[in-house]
Amino acid sequence: MDFLLSGFIKALHLLLNRDPSTWTAVAATLKVSTGSILASLAAGLPLGFVLGYFDFRGRRFIRTCVDTLLALPTVFIGLVVYAVITSRGPLGEYGLLFTLSGIAIGQIILALPIVVALTASTVENMDSRLRLTLVSLGAGKKDLLLTCLWEVRYGLLAAAVTAYGRVMTEVGISMMVGGNIKWHTRTITTAIALETGKGMFANGIALGLVLITIAFAVNMSVSFLRRK
Amino acid sequence: MNPGGPLYQLHNVVHCYNDTRALSIDRMAIPAGSVTGLIGPNGSGKSTLLKLLAFAFNPTEGEIRFRGRMAYPFSREVRSRVTLLTQEPYLLKRNVFDNIAYGLKVRKDTDRLVERVEKALATVGLPYQEFAFRKWHELSGGETQRAAMAARLILEPEVLLLDEPTASVDVESAKLIRDASLAARELFGTTLVISSHDWHWLYEICDNLLHLFKGMIFDSGMENILSGPWEKQGDKLYAKNIGQKEKIFVSAPPEGKSYALIPENSLSIIPMDAETTTSHFDNRLEGIITRMILQKSSMEIIASIMISDLFFTVRLSGETVRSLSLAPGVRVVIRFQKDSVKWL
Numbered sequence A: 001m002d003f004l005l006s007g008f009i010k011a012l013h014l015l016l017n018r019d020p021s022t023w024t025a026v027a028a029t030l031k032v033s034t035g036s037i038l039a040s041l042a043a044g045l046p047l048g049f050v051l052g053y054f055d056f057r058g059r060r061f062i063r064t065c066v067d068t069l070l071a072l073p074t075v076f077i078g079l080v081v082y083a084v085i086t087s088r089g090p091l092g093e094y095g096l097l098f099t100l101s102g103i104a105i106g107q108i109i110l111a112l113p114i115v116v117a118l119t120a121s122t123v124e125n126m127d128s129r130l131r132l133t134l135v136s137l138g139a140g141k142k143d144l145l146l147t148c149l150w151e152v153r154y155g156l157l158a159a160a161v162t163a164y165g166r167v168m169t170e171v172g173i174s175m176m177v178g179g180n181i182k183w184h185t186r187t188i189t190t191a192i193a194l195e196t197g198k199g200m201f202a203n204g205i206a207l208g209l210v211l212i213t214i215a216f217a218v219n220m221s222v223s224f225l226r227r228k
Numbered sequence B: 001m002n003p004g005g006p007l008y009q010l011h012n013v014v015h016c017y018n019d020t021r022a023l024s025i026d027r028m029a030i031p032a033g034s035v036t037g038l039i040g041p042n043g044s045g046k047s048t049l050l051k052l053l054a055f056a057f058n059p060t061e062g063e064i065r066f067r068g069r070m071a072y073p074f075s076r077e078v079r080s081r082v083t084l085l086t087q088e089p090y091l092l093k094r095n096v097f098d099n100i101a102y103g104l105k106v107r108k109d110t111d112r113l114v115e116r117v118e119k120a121l122a123t124v125g126l127p128y129q130e131f132a133f134r135k136w137h138e139l140s141g142g143e144t145q146r147a148a149m150a151a152r153l154i155l156e157p158e159v160l161l162l163d164e165p166t167a168s169v170d171v172e173s174a175k176l177i178r179d180a181s182l183a184a185r186e187l188f189g190t191t192l193v194i195s196s197h198d199w200h201w202l203y204e205i206c207d208n209l210l211h212l213f214k215g216m217i218f219d220s221g222m223e224n225i226l227s228g229p230w231e232k233q234g235d236k237l238y239a240k241n242i243g244q245k246e247k248i249f250v251s252a253p254p255e256g257k258s259y260a261l262i263p264e265n266s267l268s269i270i271p272m273d274a275e276t277t278t279s280h281f282d283n284r285l286e287g288i289i290t291r292m293i294l295q296k297s298s299m300e301i302i303a304s305i306m307i308s309d310l311f312f313t314v315r316l317s318g319e320t321v322r323s324l325s326l327a328p329g330v331r332v333v334i335r336f337q338k339d340s341v342k343w344l
């Protein structure tokens, strides 16, 4: 057990001394996961609203498809994105392989179904009196969309946090599409995998601590927002 | 405030929920500036009719005209002149001020906003200082109802549709809501359509009372509806037990129908001590007058008569009331023949 404790102490050391390789991995994680979650929200909230609010033909089927996508393994997404953006793939010319943008594409594929599915079920469970109330107060289409989303803001916040957590902690996509290149596409999770493989527990634990701290900070700010 | 031409005209309107017919109206008109009351038992289609009048959705069939023009597809312009206070009011998840101001904000009409919100809240008896910045969940049921009412009043609507506005509030709040509805009519010429179980209020203020039953509209005379069960007493004779010992006798109900309508004009009323003969009526029920009210539109007197646990309503001329010395508290007898009963 000793090596765990000494690893922990050494980890604190690394963090406090601003070990550059540790902190670049942290920065890469924040950058790529925040970018992909924002893109997923921008696309996923309206899509989820449409899916949850309107009753159209084929809606059940689409819901089932989206729910299925929730179970996509990250290595599979990694594989598909790799195949598409590798130099011989259809998007090869953009040189996205082994870049943060490449990772972001995979993470958007991971997060989008989560955002869409959770938004849709939140909107589906919305109080049936809400629409009637808004219509009777004279709300137009745009007010209807925005006010409805605002009414279920806590549900949407939970969706966003769930998706963010999933994106930030995934390894498969970052590893396969990003290639774990030091100073460049190495993220917290791929770094942990590597350090552990090398027996460098301290570095692994240090990174793990950072990940937990970020998760904690995110959840704290969410519960603060809820209370407001 | 002269009631003008028709504001709404409904023609062959049918509304169904999942293939079950909830409303079916051949013809109906609501004059501008009038007060229309909707009376009917639970599930008779009152809320459905009000939602259609609020243009919340299209009727399954038929047409609704607003100021002579087809009302759908609804333009926002038309919808924004009409507002509905729903049966179970819903406040948006924001504070009371923002709830009241919402309708004005979507209309981009925010001059003197604070002043107007303050006034709207005062109308329903909610002091601004105390209530404006409470959150939506920090209000009681009755306060929620009044805040929702204020959110409608602030719009100075052309039409105000009220779905049982006084059902869940105490006497004092009910009075505030009633006064506020009439004030809207006085101040802005608002046309009112009100569904309520407070018959007395409706009789008192309405120019026009519509009775809804199983989704259909009847003009008047629908007050006395009795539901089953009807017990077989003999050949073509059925009865409903009321109270301890009294029975109402009817002839056999048609297959599948169990609601009996006793038309008002077939009821005769007489003070108990003035009754000379008790024969030749199939039904003779003893009761007491609980309330009498003047219906402004017809200048008739509406009397409520309690018979065991049932209430009967009888419409009387002032002359009859005077000659029979009828008044609340007077014991009376109601009589009618079983064959005058209609089945619904």
Ligand SMILES: Nc1ncnc2c1ncn2[C@@H]1O[C@H](COP(=O)(O)OP(=O)(O)OP(=O)(O)O)[C@@H](O)[C@H]1O
Pocket (backbone or CB within 6 Å): B017, B018, B022, B040, B041, B042, B043, B044, B045, B046, B047, B048, B049, B087
């Ligand atoms: N959303 C709905 N889906 C299915 N059926 C409905 C729906 N809303 C109302 N109904 C049905 O339509 C009929 C009329 O309902 P409505 O709400 O208009 O009655 P109401 O007169 O307002 O009754 P209450 O006095 O109980 O408020 C009822 O039989 C009801 O069960």
Ligand SMILES: [Mg+2]
Pocket (backbone or CB within 6 Å): B046, B047, B048, B087, B163
């Ligand atoms: Mg109703």
